[in-house]
Amino acid sequence: MSRSVLYITYNGICNNTNGIGRQTKTLLSLLQNRYESILEHVGPVTFNFAFPAPTHRTLAYSQADLDWARDIIERRGGRLYRLPHDEDSSLWSPEAWRQLSESAARLCVKLTAQYDQTLAIAVDTPFAGVGREVHLLREGSRIDGLDIMQVLYSTDRIRGTRPTPGRLEWERDCIDYVNRGDHARLADIGSFMTRHLREEYRADPARFMPFRSSLDLMSDDLRPMKREDALEIARRWEVPLDRPIVLSFGRADPIKGVDLLIRSLAELREDVHLVVILVPYSYSQPLLEGYRRQISDLRIRATFVPQFTRELPKALSSLDETRVVVCSARGEPLSNVPFEVAMWAQHGGPVVVAPAHDGFVEQIADGRTGFLYEPEAENALTEAIRRSLNLSKTRIAEIREAAAEHVRRDRDILPNLITSLQYPW
Structure with missing residues (x-):
């Protein structure tokens, strides 16, 4: 049985400006340093990555970072996918999130033809709509062999956050979909965030799967x-x-x-x-x-x-x-x-x-x-x-x-x- 992980992120592939980027770098470092150890425990699995196609608005773009990521991914049999979106729009807006989530959803469906099982790890608010977009693409029917984990590292309801118009509704729609769906889960990155999603967004406790925020200690x-x-x-x-x-x-x-x-x-x-x-x-x-x-x-x-x-x-x-x-x-x-x-x-x-x-x-x-x-x-x-x-x-x-x-x-x-x-x- 062929299995793949599709890691979908907006930071850490061609730049590194926040904690999302650090988590991406951590996963890439693990693949670089201890890939064989993963296979020993879980069997053959291919890691693919997807990220927004770089534009003139990409913050702190680094060709060296992009080359490093591509080399690690391709040497281990994976691919690096660029997700199309409006090059002139801000990445931090509901319209951009819809575009990115739809692009990622189409890629998820495409990969189901290449692998028997795919776990799509959709990282943070810009990709919180991936599960719902897959549902819309398939007109409500479940896709065999595709599971989606929505990973939220922050929300509009975290204290001190500057509200973004439309973000709260976007996040609520994401979690409502996970609560209803049979192929989407939420990531348990830590006890506070899981409790926050349960209390502030009414996330179903049964819909979480472990995905602990971590470091590559061998890096x-x-x-x-x-x-x-x-x-x-x-x-x-x-x-x-x-x-x-x-x-x-x-x-x-x-x-x-x-x-x-x-x-x-x-x-x-x-x-x-x-x-x-x-x-x-x-x-x-x-x-x-x-x-x-x-x-x-x-x-x-x-x-x-x-x-x-x-x-x-x-x-x-x-x-x-x-x-x-x-x-x-x-x-x-x-x-x-x-x-x-x-x-x-x-x-x-x-x-x-x-x-x-x-x-x-x-x-x-x-x-x-x-x-x-x-x-x-x-x-x-x-x-x-x-x-x-x-x-x-x-x-x-x-x-x-x-x-x-x-x-x-x-x-x-x-x-x-x-x-x-x-x-x-």
Whole structure:
């Protein structure tokens, strides 16, 4: 019996600007490093990938990323498919989502003629309509050999999210269809997100299948950096190391709460150096200038990096001079940052501080693998950072080791993906 997985994503093939991209890179890395281990457990399966055809609007397009992805996929017998859509429309709009979901649905149907069984993994809001579009293409009849897993990493109802017109209805239609259908499931990426979909969208608990958000722990990208290399990168980016570093990195979005972090450091301005690394949606984004002004007005010494870099957060997370990595998000279903920092800081580096809500609660055990603070309490973030700065070297090392062990135990993509592929589909 021939089996295939079709991974449908909008980020991580020809670019890498958010957590969706990191999950795509993680799967590709697994195929590169441990493909034979997958086959040993689940038998022959071909991995195909689909992504929106790149346009002039594609953020942070990288030909090197695209070539890397294509080489990994094709060397293992798969194909990389480009999905047609309106090149002039924003990718983050209901009209684009309909186009992309319809293109992906047509590809799903096409693959049923090539394989006996296909599992289509449709990632996040832009592809939340894949199951329904397949249903429409086949006029309501079930397609033998095709199963669809809708993977939502965030929704319009996550706290702090800026509403997008039509998004809530789009997501509700997706989940209503999954609740009714017999070939579509929802991904269980983590306990918070599954509970959120059940409570906010009335998702049927019986319609979930395991698809745990994970890392490829064998990837060179997650290995701690040698101190001399990390110091060289810090020097190249002109990051001073004469004060304890407080680090924050991620995409430039108000939901990430960088303004809250900056404000929290006013009392600690003489004690720390702030490093903020943000991936912008555009280089003229007013949000970035607002952060710069806030840093200047509060007289906080800082290094502000408004561009994507993987080497700098990895280097700083490998150095003892970096004492704290702060996730100050107003809302966060499940962040890659605590997991990645835990891997980078295994031999020396920071602890993670995050708010005690949403996915952070399942990622961090307060006082054991990092620190949680009550986001509504006055000065709570400041005190959590101060608490982390005052830790002994022994205590920091204990927390780092516990955090790394938590990731090794729960978030390795190989056993997690095997569990997904062994689930009935």
